[in-house]
Amino acid sequence: MKQTLKLLAALFVAVACQNTEKQASYIVQVSLGDWNQPDYTAQSVVSRIDSVANLIPVEKVIIGWSLDKDIYKEVGTYLHSKDIKMLLWLPVFAETEAVCDNQPAVDLWGNVPANYDLTAGEGFRFNCPTKPENLENVLGIYDRLFADCGFDGVFMDRVRSQSFVSGVSGVLSCGCPSCRERFLQEGVDLEVVKAEWDACGDEFLSVSGYTPEEGFTFTNATAADFFKAKGHIVSGSVASLCDSLHARGLEVGLDLYAPFMAPFVGQDYSILTAHADFIKPMLYRKTFAPAGMGFEYDLLKKAAPGAQGYPTFEMDVDFLESQLKAMEPYACGKFPGVEINYRAEIAPTSPEYVTESLQAIMSHGFDGAVLSWNIMEAPVPHIECLRP
Ligand SMILES: [Zn+2]
Numbered sequence: 001m002k003q004t005l006k007l008l009a010a011l012f013v014a015v016a017c018q019n020t021e022k023q024a025s026y027i028v029q030v031s032l033g034d035w036n037q038p039d040y041t042a043q044s045v046v047s048r049i050d051s052v053a054n055l056i057p058v059e060k061v062i063i064g065w066s067l068d069k070d071i072y073k074e075v076g077t078y079l080h081s082k083d084i085k086m087l088l089w090l091p092v093f094a095e096t097e098a099v100c101d102n103q104p105a106v107d108l109w110g111n112v113p114a115n116y117d118l119t120a121g122e123g124f125r126f127n128c129p130t131k132p133e134n135l136e137n138v139l140g141i142y143d144r145l146f147a148d149c150g151f152d153g154v155f156m157d158r159v160r161s162q163s164f165v166s167g168v169s170g171v172l173s174c175g176c177p178s179c180r181e182r183f184l185q186e187g188v189d190l191e192v193v194k195a196e197w198d199a200c201g202d203e204f205l206s207v208s209g210y211t212p213e214e215g216f217t218f219t220n221a222t223a224a225d226f227f228k229a230k231g232h233i234v235s236g237s238v239a240s241l242c243d244s245l246h247a248r249g250l251e252v253g254l255d256l257y258a259p260f261m262a263p264f265v266g267q268d269y270s271i272l273t274a275h276a277d278f279i280k281p282m283l284y285r286k287t288f289a290p291a292g293m294g295f296e297y298d299l300l301k302k303a304a305p306g307a308q309g310y311p312t313f314e315m316d317v318d319f320l321e322s323q324l325k326a327m328e329p330y331a332c333g334k335f336p337g338v339e340i341n342y343r344a345e346i347a348p349t350s351p352e353y354v355t356e357s358l359q360a361i362m363s364h365g366f367d368g369a370v371l372s373w374n375i376m377e378a379p380v381p382h383i384e385c386l387r388p
Helices: 002-020 042-053 069-081 132-146 177-185 190-205 221-247 269-273 293-303 317-327 351-363
Strands: 025-031 058-064 085-091 153-157 207-211 215-218 251-256 278-281 337-339 368-372
Touching: 025 042, 025 085, 042 058, 042 069, 058 069, 058 153, 069 085, 069 132, 085 132, 085 251, 132 221, 153 221, 177 190, 177 221, 190 221, 215 221, 221 251, 221 269, 251 269, 269 278, 278 317, 317 351, 337 351, 351 368
Parallel strands: 025 058, 025 368, 058 085, 085 153, 153 251, 251 278, 337 368
Antiparallel strands: 207 215
């Protein structure tokens, strides 16, 4: 009898595990460089994806954003023969100067926030998130330059404002006349925000607490109203782009900041997840460059050293768990971004790190992960370790 009970208990556990731990599926990114000639040939992309797909189940490939159409046509033919979707990697509010004229975003003082150059060639000027011309330009890029390449969808990158990489001024944006009007509609007068910042300095950004579900609680009511309105405004524009792309029959994915930093850059998860097919929060714990969670958080503290109440976050697996928990309420596809590329100085990743991150993701019942940021240069052991 005891034996039978033991056997039944073991069977129950096995079934329960099967239900919670579904198999991860993967989205990989192919960075072709900027708008110029692609960094790789179609043949080399196809051969790399083929070898990766032999190791792990690849569901979609995000590729961009060279203007060379032939590479997408050739890669797309291969991907579709393998039942893998091809999504265009499209920058939205930055890095489009080469293909269209946009109104830049300005801070509350009317200045364009300073650029941040991580390495030569990586300057980020952000564009105003509300100017109708800027939004039309984004759709125009797809329609004019990519509509006949065979894409199944679009993965929108830079769907945000500048972060603390340009100091506080980048975050206190956009202050152009069009955005001032939108903030007023949300009940926020940017002149009041500016006066409050002038009066309080860094303490404008002070917080009284943090929970994964609610994020930071700002002590200054004007700051709280500003970031709430900013989320509605920036994410509202992104939502309208999602809808326009859906109307073209395209699937839409979004590149997002981790939940705890998202409010600073105007990413309101409630709005965005209601309009996208899937989200990729960049839960990078080992990236010491923009979008790395610890890196961005340190920039906040450096930009406003007088801001009070920000706890210390170790970039350990518990912190990853807290961000995954914050994503749980949202209904769209959830593919957190895990960095698998390796650079000794700015991304000291390892197979152990990749495996640990994936296990945490799947323990929340999510769909899988986006392997970031360029599968063409990812070390093979960082992929092999994910083999089911
Ligand atoms: Zn604006």
